Amino acid sequence: MSIELEKYKGQSTRFTCPKCGRKHSFTRYIDTETNIYIDEKVGICNRAIKCGYHYTPKQFFESSGVHRFSQISTNNLAYKIHNNISKEKISDNLCQSVDKRKELIPIKQIDKKYLLQTISKPSNFLTFLLNNFPKDDVERVMLDYFIGGAKDNRVVFWQIDSMLRIRTGKIMQYNALTGRRVKSGVSWVHSELKKQNILSNDWQLTQCLFGEHLLIKYPEKSVMLVESEKTAIIMSLYQPNFNWMATGGLNNLTENKIYPIRKQQITAFPDLKCFELWQSKAEEINHRIGSKIELSHILEELATKEDKEMGLDLADYYLVVND
Ligand SMILES: [Zn+2]
Structure with missing residues (x-):
């Protein structure tokens, strides 16, 4: 573990100072191996004279009684x-x-x-x-x-x-x-x-498909299909009773990828923005190889206008709800 002041990589790496309140002027200490901040208050204000705030990791570990080990x-x-x-x-x-x-x-x-x-x-x-x-x-x-x-x-x-x-x-x-x-x-x-x-x-x-092999491990589970690998994994953490698989991208919902799982019950969760594209693809694939892909409307129903513009996916919703 090595702790150091976070290197400057644009404005998103500079925060509001907890003492003087100046925006984008506070540098946090970070564990460079894990990319985890020590704490949001642990860092240094770049207004050395006017503010002078400097809270070191050592002070933090001592005062909070947090042993360094539990941090790492x-x-x-x-x-x-x-x-x-x-x-x-x-x-x-x-x-x-x-x-x-x-x-x-x-x-x-x-x-x-x-x-x-x-x-x-x-x-x-x-x-x-x-x-x-x-x-x-x-x-x-x-x-x-x-x-x-x-x-x-x-x-x-x-x-x-x-x-x-x-x-x-x-x-x-x-x-x-x-x-x-x-x-x-x-x-x-x-x-x-x-x-x-x-x-x-x-x-x-x-x-x-990412996760196609789960068909052998859990043949009894029905298939839930999403776009990204990350979403498949996160949803599998929240909802382990299904085989979560990912196409690996918006345009990767194809006949060849679906063919091996065509006999399964498949529910697809397109990211927001992509519902119509996936709907027409799914209909076409179902028609050609006799698969039974059904599209879930849940995201469309939950989404606000901003959500749709950002193109959120299922995992985004679960992570926010469970924060
Ligand atoms: Zn300050």
């Missing part, structure tokens, strides 16, 4: 969970017998060892989950979705199909405090492996 426990916890999850357990989940469906185009897959390498690594996304949900629940979703970590505390969302073939992993960055996406830093495991010459350049990706 979420960080330790992340490592502990990683270590507790045995690699054999994951291998077992990946080796269950699968039906041998015939495919016209052979589907390329990624070796299991690359998934296992990411399992013991921390990520900002995981830190966010640990800050907001009970440890046991987080451990469950980590195992269910094989949530991995990559360089710079990015998260890896693995796409594994219902024949337990690893298609690829989507590497993304999140803010550990807010759980919001950081737009830069998106990458794919198959692209990284191509760069390292581990996969040949003509290796072709066929994506599947």
Whole structure:
């Protein structure tokens, strides 16, 4: 753990001073490993002469009686969970017998060892989950979705199909405090492996739904379909009785992705702004492959005008309601 004054990364990293009340002039101390602030009052005002407020982490820990250890426990916890999850357990989940469906185009897959390498690594996304949900629940979703970590505390969302073939992993960055996406830093495991010459350049990706493999683990659960991987995971924490799957993007609701789950009961939750697009896609797919995708109207009904403009999703609602 290393605590330092937060580096300047635009106005959002400078706060209102708790003493003089000046906006955007207060720098907080932050744990740079987890991106968690020590406390909103712990920092320094940049008006050294006129205000002079400086509340150090040491003073904070002493006066609040908070032992330094409990401040860092979420960080330790992340490592502990990683270590507790045995690699054999994951291998077992990946080796269950699968039906041998015939495919016209052979589907390329990624070796299991690359998934296992990411399992013991921390990520900002995981830190966010640990800050907001009970440890046991987080451990469950980590195992269910094989949530991995990559360089710079990015998260890896693995796409594994219902024949337990690893298609690829989507590497993304999140803010550990807010759980919001950081737009830069998106990458794919198959692209990284191509760069390292581990996969040949003509290796072709066929994506599947994020969470498709849950069909084998929990065949009795009905499918809830959302856009983002994050929403699927967060909803699985709130509503574990369903198989939450994600298309991985607005335009990824496709016939090929739905085909493997076409016999399931599917309820789709499009993000606000996207209801009509998904509705027409779902009708088309249902017609072509006989699936039974139903769209949920719940977000449309709950949403205010501002919500719609922001394009909120289901997880946004749950996180706010449960704050
Ligand atoms: Zn001040």
